[in-house]
Amino acid sequence: MRFEGIYTPVITPFREDFSIDFDAYMASIDYLIEAGVHGVVVGGTTGEYYVESHDERVRLLEIAVARCAGRVPVIFGTGSIDPNESIRLARAAAEYKADAILVATPPYSLPTEHEVAQHVLAVDRAANLPVMLYNYPARMGTVMGEACLDEVLASPNIRSIKESSGDINRLHLLMQKYPDLQTSCGMDDQALEFFAWGARSWVCAGSNFLAEEHIALYDACVVEGDFDKGRRIMGAMMPLMSVLEQGGKFIQSVKHGVTLAGRFAGVTRKPLLGLDEAEQQQLETVIRTLKASIAAIQKEGK
Structure with a gap:
């Protein structure tokens, strides 16, 4: 399987009582496909998998596969603090016809690289599907280093x-x-640096509400090879990146962005709380400026 393009880790829309609004979830998937993303990730960090039950996670996968209907691939996240749960989720990925699985390091336990590799290979055997590894040491506490990679690439x-x-x-x-x-x-x-070095895919939470703009950067750099245009688009996106990556409220910001785009995103499950009024206004200003700037860049190329 070739991973190319924009892959969106889909949000999970929760109602005020914290139940899942599956209709809104399907609407988000429809929006992403119509906007032109190249794949969706179910059960990623942005989807708040860590506060969802096994049954909820599997149901979200089942719906996504049915909704995508082969139009774009579905990657299913198997992350869990419990390695046995990751194996159960990997088996569900195979059962419900996911196209690939996302395999992360179990958080908190701080396994060695060999232990991480053994975990990855166990999850791999349970699904027997293409695997995208997930190296996120800030959240997991350990790195998928060279020793780990050398072992799992068998x-x-x-x-x-x-x-x-x-x-x-x-x-x-x-x-x-x-x-x-x-x-x-x-x-x-x-993202610009990754594309400059030859990466051909981007798993980006912001594409939940700015799919066209994220695709524009991918197209400029990977499809057109126009890094001058890519730098200008990335420059327009950097204020958003600052809010998302350095603002401290990543998922809350993504969900508010979806709300601003006119779709139901709902609340975050605890312990996360929503944005305050000042944070909402800051994000709204950033998004409005970004969209106008990238639209102008795109128009110049026509």
């Missing part, structure tokens, strides 16, 4: 890695030492 299913460390040296390492491992941008404010 499996032909390990196809890609979502690199979310924020360490540009990791990008250099992956692109130079592991050229056959498809590197996907997982740190939004480094």
Whole structure:
């Protein structure tokens, strides 16, 4: 499987009583497909998987596969603090016909690289599907380093890695030492650098509400090879990246962005709380300016 394009980690819309609004969830998937994203991720961090039950996570996968109906691939996140739960989720991915799975390090337990590798391979065996690794040390507490990668790449299913460390040296390492491992941008404010080094996919939460603008950066850099245009688009996106990556309220900001776009996003489940009025106004201003700037850049090229 080739991972190319914009992959959106879909939000989970929760009502005020914290139940899932499945109709709104399906509407989000429809929006993403119609907007032109290249794939969706179910059960990613942006989907708040860590506060969802096993049954909820599997139901979201089942709906997504049915809704996408082969139009775009569905990647299913198997992340859990409990490795046995990750294996159960991997089996569900195979049962409900996910196209690939996302495999992260179990958080909190701080496994060694060999232990991480053994976990990855166990989840891989449970699903026997293409695998996108997920390296996010800030959340997981440990890194999928070279020893881990060298071990897991013995499996032909390990196809890609979502690199979310924020360490540009990791990008250099992956692109130079592991050229056959498809590197996907997982740190939004480094998307331009990833594309410049040859990455061909971006897992980006902001595409939940700004799909066209994220696709515009991908098209400029990867499809057209126009990095001058890409720099201008990325420059217009940087204020949003600052809000998302450095603002401290990543998921809340994404959900408010979806609300501003006219779709139901709902609340976040605890412990997360929504944006205050000042934060909402800041995000609204950033989005309005971004959309106008990128529209002008796109118009110049026509």
